[in-house]
Amino acid sequence: MMPKPVPAASYRAVQRALRLLEAVSQHGDGIAERALARQAAMPPAELARLLAMLRTEGYLERLPDGGYVTGEALRRLGSSGDHQGVLREQLHTKLSELRDDIGAAVYISRYEDGEVRITQFSAGANTPPVAEWVDFKAAAHASAVGKALLTQLDHDGRRDHLSRHKTIRLTSRTTTNERALLSELDSRPPTVPVLDLQAYAIGTVCAAVPLTAGASVGCLALSLPIRQAHRLRSAARRLNEQAAPVLLSLCI
Template sequence: MSRGSEPTLIASVQRALRLLEVVGEHPGGVTAKCLARTTGLALPTTYHLLRTLVHEGYLQKLDDGAFIVGDQVSGLHSAAQAQQLRSRVRRVMTDLREALNAAIYLACYRDGEVSVDEIVDSPRTPRVDAWVDFREAAHATAVGKCLLSSLSKEQRSDHFRRYPPEDLTPRTITGLRELVECPASPLVTDTEEYSLGTACLAAPVRFADSPVTLAISFPVRRLATTGDYVRPLRAAADEVSRVLAVAGEHSDRN
């Protein structure tokens, strides 16, 4: 495409999208003739596009001949909401990476397992080498310990029955009493417990259906500056909490 030239557009796609928009503006449904008048399309063209949209599940034709939005659109809407939520959370994580010069992790405890759902790093701030699956190393990572601290003692005991703590480095804590009795904390630290040369900090994320944490990893040589990380990490965790809370309220209203 030459500079300044107009993009090539597919007219039939534009017409179909316009029909979807108009149908969406009529909760009770709208007829083909009304759609043709509203969009300025010829009636035969309108019928042809409507048949295609119904066949693909984007529209549904009612018994009285009116058209309403189909299930496929609902699926797209849900996917769009999830992607927008992920984008907002990643923006917070990216800002934190740039502010702290550290790799950023978002993890949750789902169905009895630790799951790292998002990592924002860069060549300058590489992620930790996951040489042991995080699901098996919750006792040795700030991510895992922060998530487990949000559970009951019984749930923590169940987790360690399934994943007995093992020594990963000389600094790994493996005492069950200490791990099970761990109180909830606004900030959790891992100093070379998972990987020699690496330190991690994790803060809980509130207003989530299951335990969620936001964490950072960095070379242990920077541990002396940990105090500089605490406030930005907590602030970012609070921001992610607000994003999730707003998303949850919007979902409840729908």
């Protein structure tokens, strides 16, 4: 079961960001932006945008003379004997920032061993998490998280999942027709956020965007109480904008 070979915009941005990090890491004393542009072969506007993201995330630092060196966040990941522990800490910090920025509970989910798994989330008193009243593993057909993950699988992968987890009705808005669900997944552009308008749970709306890297399938998601449903589309756009930094952390 393999993800479809169409990369999301966030993955393309991460590929280019990784090229920049590799180029900077080859110059311990720093590399000027002009030289970095030549080495990375990127248009000035794209280079400026990626450098700003890498500085914000702590992966690059700018020297007083304008050159760039690797940042503290990257050095911690590279030097720590507990790479996974440092990564979890960085992702927790990033999710907390996203939660406060968007004003919603946020989640990272992975498709592992044929199942939907929420691997990390950040919620608070004013940003409550989704109440898991049906196991997320059994509700991929109804949730934004599940559909975002299934969208990234090939046709055989989707059919395999649905053969093990039937499209049961959870609310009046749940799609229970398997053929209709597969058609919806086939026609969905990989860069468009998936929305759940109370298809999983009454009283909650959700959005999810893909975090695909190679054979790894994941997504970044948010949830809002129904009284804030008017914010869902703008929150989803903001989530989509912030997918690249999260994916970058997962790729380093």
